[in-house]
Amino acid sequence: MSDRPPQLSRLTFVGDATQYSEQLRVLIPQCTLLENFSVPEVRLLAHFMDVYRAAPDTEIIRENDGGDFMVMILEGRVEVRKRDRWKRMQLIAEVGPGRTLGEMSMIDGEPRFATCVAIEPVLVAVMHRESLARIIVEQPMLGAKILMELVLMLSQRLRATSSRLVQVLDAQARQESGLHEE
Amino acid sequence: MSDRPPQLSRLTFVGDATQYSEQLRVLIPQCTLLENFSVPEVRLLAHFMDVYRAAPDTEIIRENDGGDFMVMILEGRVEVRKRDRWKRMQLIAEVGPGRTLGEMSMIDGEPRFATCVAIEPVLVAVMHRESLARIIVEQPMLGAKILMELVLMLSQRLRATSSRLVQVLDAQARQESGLHEE
Numbered sequence: 001m002s003d004r005p006p007q008l009s010r011l012t013f014v015g016d017a018t019q020y021s022e023q024l025r026v027l028i029p030q031c032t033l034l035e036n037f038s039v040p041e042v043r044l045l046a047h048f049m050d051v052y053r054a055a056p057d058t059e060i061i062r063e064n065d066g067g068d069f070m071v072m073i074l075e076g077r078v079e080v081r082k083r084d085r086w087k088r089m090q091l092i093a094e095v096g097p098g099r100t101l102g103e104m105s106m107i108d109g110e111p112r113f114a115t116c117v118a119i120e121p122v123l124v125a126v127m128h129r130e131s132l133a134r135i136i137v138e139q140p141m142l143g144a145k146i147l148m149e150l151v152l153m154l155s156q157r158l159r160a161t162s163s164r165l166v167q168v169l170d171a172q173a174r175q176e177s178g179l180h181e182e
Numbered sequence: 183m184s185d186r187p188p189q190l191s192r193l194t195f196v197g198d199a200t201q202y203s204e205q206l207r208v209l210i211p212q213c214t215l216l217e218n219f220s221v222p223e224v225r226l227l228a229h230f231m232d233v234y235r236a237a238p239d240t241e242i243i244r245e246n247d248g249g250d251f252m253v254m255i256l257e258g259r260v261e262v263r264k265r266d267r268w269k270r271m272q273l274i275a276e277v278g279p280g281r282t283l284g285e286m287s288m289i290d291g292e293p294r295f296a297t298c299v300a301i302e303p304v305l306v307a308v309m310h311r312e313s314l315a316r317i318i319v320e321q322p323m324l325g326a327k328i329l330m331e332l333v334l335m336l337s338q339r340l341r342a343t344s345s346r347l348v349q350v351l352d353a354q355a356r357q358e359s360g361l362h363e364e
Binding site for chain 2: 104108140155156158161165170
């Protein structure tokens, strides 16, 4: 077990994830990170994760915070929010069991991109960068599998975000050329 | 050596990358994928890559093509272009030695997002998905390192693209509220 990160002091530590391997197993089909994992692999992975409980309205991850861990929702629903340029909180998404949050900061150590708030009683499994490094050394094939899934996930999100950006810029260009025609 | 992919038939196959390990070594500081690699790691990696030569105006990667390989530019400059909604080619970027291209399709097998055209005589090292899978099995620590670098790279691009999207949407919202005020 790793040291508990100060950013998780708003949550209640429950124990390591080995007691929750059945709950992790059930998540396999609905969790992008786990979808290609076998049951024994998930059981192995559980040794490298900690479980926390968050009461409703708890910030599990806070925008701009540091934090080198990712979170997998086991139970409950979470809102993802981000401040716009006027510092108003905007809802980006509402997510539930199987969804992972904070992978980017776990990997690159950069500040959190958005805030994730429990809107119900929530149970999460947490993986620290340090645990991922340990998996790579102690269980290289499992490590490669996790990294491969992370690469896939980020690649798909990057495609989606890039397409959305291209769309928005196109729409803008069309509108501008429309304005010019008037 | 892997079978040569049909998408690379426009290029000239030179040989495997072991003869170019000195050129790869020199690229380390300017290549995001290699920046944390040691010289022996780069030498090892060279066994899993093939080298191709592309004449000016050759399409190295073509938007919407299939293709499960990535490309690392060793010499020369490449333009990245994408068709907009009116099917007009738009220049996205001009890149040079050390830049990698096509990582997303290597990983997820989805169609290419953009077209990459040699604008000078270009030398590239190519890595196939199959070679990456072989690295993971035969050299797990090297495999984990490559995957980790890919995750980092994608994560940074996703942050940049997401920020750009947020910016553009913000500017749009501001303009719209400006229009309403008028």
